Amino acid sequence: MKIVAFFVILAGLAAVGADNASANPKYAGIVVDAKTGKVLYSEDPDSLRYPASLTKMMTLYMTFEALEAGRISLDSRVPVSAHAAAEPPSKLGVRAGSSVTVEQAIQALVTRSANDIATALGEFLGGSESRFAQLMTNKARALGMTRTTYRNANGLPNTAQMTTARDQARLGIALRQHFPQYYAYFSTRSFRFGTQTIGNHNRLLGNVNGVDGIKTGYTRAAGFNLVTSAQADGRSIVGVVLGGTSGGARDAQMRKLVAAYLPKASRGGASNLIAESRTPAAPVAVAASVPVPVQPTASPAVVAATSDVASLSLPNAGPVPSGRYEEKLAGASAYAPEPNARGAAAAVTAAMGARPMAVPTPAPEYMPQAAVREESVPATDSVTTASTRPSANSAAGWVIQIGVSQSRDAAMSLLQNAQDKGGQVLRSAKPFTVAVAAGGAQVYRARFGGFDDQKDALNACNALKKKGVACWASLQ
Structure with a gap:
C-alpha cells in the first residue's frame, strides 16, 4: 500500500508539473456586458499585449468613420502602393499601382485579414501609414483605450504597438454601437475577389450560437488573439482572448466564455456605452x-x-515583460x-475599470496647422x-x-x-x-x-x- 501511495504522490506531482509547464504567460481575457459595461469575467485585462491583426479593427473603425462622414464611399478606389503590395501574408496579393474599392478592402480585412490592403487603406485615409497610425492612437484615446498604441495599420510586428484585453473589448463595443450600418461586414463568411473565393478566418461564425463577429489575429510574439461579439435572447457581450497557444485552443476558450457569460448578461442597458x-x-x-x-x-x-467571476480552469496568466514597452514611453506626458x-464615457470607464497611463506626446507633424x-x-x-x-x-x-x-x-x-x-x-x-x-x-x-x-x-x-x-x- 505504501508503494501504491508513493506512486500516486509521484503522479500528482507530475500532473502539477505538467500544469505549470502548460501555463501561458501571454494569456489575457475579458468578457463585457455590451449593454451595461459590466465586466463579467477578466484575467490580466490590463496587461500589455501585442494586438497582431486585431489592429485592423481600428483600421476599420477609421474607415467606417470616413464613410459615415461622407469623406469616402464604398465605391471609392483605394490605390495600392509598392510599399503596401510588398507587405507579407496574409494578403490579397494586389499588384502595386492597381486599386480596390473601399468595400473590397473592408471585406479583405474582415475575411483574409489582408496586410497589403490594410496598409493601402491607412495610406489612403492618412496620407501615409505612419500618420494614419498616429490618428489611430488618437482615436483610441478618444474612445477610452488608454493603454493602446498603434504603429501600423495591419498589426505586423512592432514592439511599440501594444494593447490590452480591456481596450480591445472597448473597441469591439464601439464598432458595433457606433456603426450599426457597417457592422454586418464582420459577419461576412466569404467574398469573391476576381477568381478567388475568400473565407473568413473566424471559425466561430456560424458555429457558435449568437456569434456575429469580430476579428482574429496572430503573430508569433502575440500568440492567437480573438475578439468576439455575441448576441442572443436580448443579451449582448463582447469577449476577448489574447495570447492563445493555438488557434484551436483560442477558439475553444472563447466558446467556453460565450457559453458561460452570455446567459449572465443583462437584457437592458444604455443604447451607446462608448461615447x-x-x-x-x-x-x-x-x-x-x-x-x-x-x-x-x-x-x-x-x-x-x-465582478463575480466563475472559474473556467483558465491557464495561469502573468504580464509579459514590460521593459520592452517602457523604453518607448520616455518623455511621455500623462493623459487626462x-x-x-x-457622462456615458465616464460611466463605462468606471464600469470597465480602464486605467490611465502615460502616452507618447504626438509629434508636431501630426497636428494640422489650423488645429x-x-x-x-x-x-x-x-x-x-x-x-x-x-x-x-x-x-x-x-x-x-x-x-x-x-x-x-x-x-x-x-x-x-x-x-x-x-x-x-x-x-x-x-x-x-x-x-x-x-x-x-x-x-x-x-x-x-x-x-x-x-x-x-x-x-x-x-x-x-x-x-x-x-x-x-x-x-x-
Whole structure:
C-alpha cells in the first residue's frame, strides 16, 4: 500500500508539473456586458499585449468613420502602393499601382485579414501609414483605450504597438454601437475577389450560437488573439482572448466564455456605452458635418465628432515583460481627459475599470496647422443662442456638439445644416453657439441643447450620424 501511495504522490506531482509547464504567460481575457459595461469575467485585462491583426479593427473603425462622414464611399478606389503590395501574408496579393474599392478592402480585412490592403487603406485615409497610425492612437484615446498604441495599420510586428484585453473589448463595443450600418461586414463568411473565393478566418461564425463577429489575429510574439461579439435572447457581450497557444485552443476558450457569460448578461442597458471624448492629442476640425474627400496623397481629413467571476480552469496568466514597452514611453506626458468629457464615457470607464497611463506626446507633424486644442478653453464660456429666442437651458445639461468654426455665422450654418438633415430628430432641441478662446483666437462650438438626460442626447446623436451628421454627446 505504501508503494501504491508513493506512486500516486509521484503522479500528482507530475500532473502539477505538467500544469505549470502548460501555463501561458501571454494569456489575457475579458468578457463585457455590451449593454451595461459590466465586466463579467477578466484575467490580466490590463496587461500589455501585442494586438497582431486585431489592429485592423481600428483600421476599420477609421474607415467606417470616413464613410459615415461622407469623406469616402464604398465605391471609392483605394490605390495600392509598392510599399503596401510588398507587405507579407496574409494578403490579397494586389499588384502595386492597381486599386480596390473601399468595400473590397473592408471585406479583405474582415475575411483574409489582408496586410497589403490594410496598409493601402491607412495610406489612403492618412496620407501615409505612419500618420494614419498616429490618428489611430488618437482615436483610441478618444474612445477610452488608454493603454493602446498603434504603429501600423495591419498589426505586423512592432514592439511599440501594444494593447490590452480591456481596450480591445472597448473597441469591439464601439464598432458595433457606433456603426450599426457597417457592422454586418464582420459577419461576412466569404467574398469573391476576381477568381478567388475568400473565407473568413473566424471559425466561430456560424458555429457558435449568437456569434456575429469580430476579428482574429496572430503573430508569433502575440500568440492567437480573438475578439468576439455575441448576441442572443436580448443579451449582448463582447469577449476577448489574447495570447492563445493555438488557434484551436483560442477558439475553444472563447466558446467556453460565450457559453458561460452570455446567459449572465443583462437584457437592458444604455443604447451607446462608448461615447467619444476629447483628448489633448486629438485635433479639432473646423466643420464636423461638411464632407471632405480623401485624396491618396493628401493629409488626413480629420473630422471631430468626433465582478463575480466563475472559474473556467483558465491557464495561469502573468504580464509579459514590460521593459520592452517602457523604453518607448520616455518623455511621455500623462493623459487626462477634458474636464467636461463626462457622462456615458465616464460611466463605462468606471464600469470597465480602464486605467490611465502615460502616452507618447504626438509629434508636431501630426497636428494640422489650423488645429484648435480645447484644453486651452477658459473656465467660463460666453453663450449665444442661434435661435431668435434665447433659452436659459441652452448651455446646461446634456448637449450634442456637431462642429467648431472660426466664425459665429459659420457655426450657425452648421447648426442649420444639421437641422435640415436631422428633421424630427432635432425638433425639440435648442441650437446655440459657444464662444471659446483658443490659442489667442476665438472659435465657436456649434451645439444643440435641451436634452433631458444622457440617453436622449446619445439617441439623438446616433440618429444624426445615420443621416450623415457627425456629432458627439456630452454633459455641458
